[in-house]
Amino acid sequence: MSQPKPRARIKYSEAVVNLIVGVLERGGTNLDAANAAGMDRNTFYLWSKKHPEFKARIEAAKAGYVQSQTTAVLDTLEECRSLAEAYVLKVFKGEIQRVKTRTDATGVVIFKDTETVLPSDRMVERFLQLNSGEQQFNLTIGLAEPDDDYDDDEFSEPED
Structure with missing residues (x-):
């Protein structure tokens, strides 16, 4: 069984940082960014500890990606809402x-x-x-919490 080849030592530079930030801005993971730069994952994390400006840029890139995806989802929801409203109006008009x-x-x-x-x-x-004007829209993602009036006896196992 052969050992993996050691990677060449990558020097911290603006060009490498830009490459890493570019990968993260497109939704890549830290490992994707490290691989794209030809560095080990540990080097990536070492740089983020050693260079605060690097850490700030990677956090900003990730936040920018999340924001762009959130905006895309909200735009899609708005488009769907518009289509649904148009359909409802056509139904009411008998079209x-x-x-x-x-x-x-x-x-x-x-x-x-x-x-x-x-x-x-x-x-x-x-x-x-x-x-x-009474419309209400809530989008919740997470685990459900039991209602306050949850009764354990309602869901108990049947007795033999």
């Missing part, structure tokens, strides 16, 4: 049609029916809330 077809074994249409999509009660309720 959305549902087409039902039935085909035979050869694929020839033998039945075709078109009906206007009617808004559901829930859609009407949400539409009225949106237009009354």
Whole structure:
């Protein structure tokens, strides 16, 4: 079994730092950045301890990436919301049609029916809330906490 080849010693320089920061700005990991610079992971961490300006730049690069991804997600959510609102308005105007077809074994249409999509009660309720200013949007990611009124007896194992 052969030993891995030792890497050449990389000197701290602006060019190497720029390369590392570039990898991190594109969402790479510390290990990805170290590999791109041709250095060992330990050297990367040593530099971050020894050079405060290096540490500040890598933290800023990571924060910038997270911010750009957050912005992209929020933009996508806003686009989806706009599309959903446009769809709901078309439903209320009676512009959305549902087409039902039935085909035979050869694929020839033998039945075709078109009906206007009617808004559901829930859609009407949400539409009225949106237009009354009572809208609320919460996005929570994490582990669920049990309710205050959680009762252990409700979920106990059945007795034999």
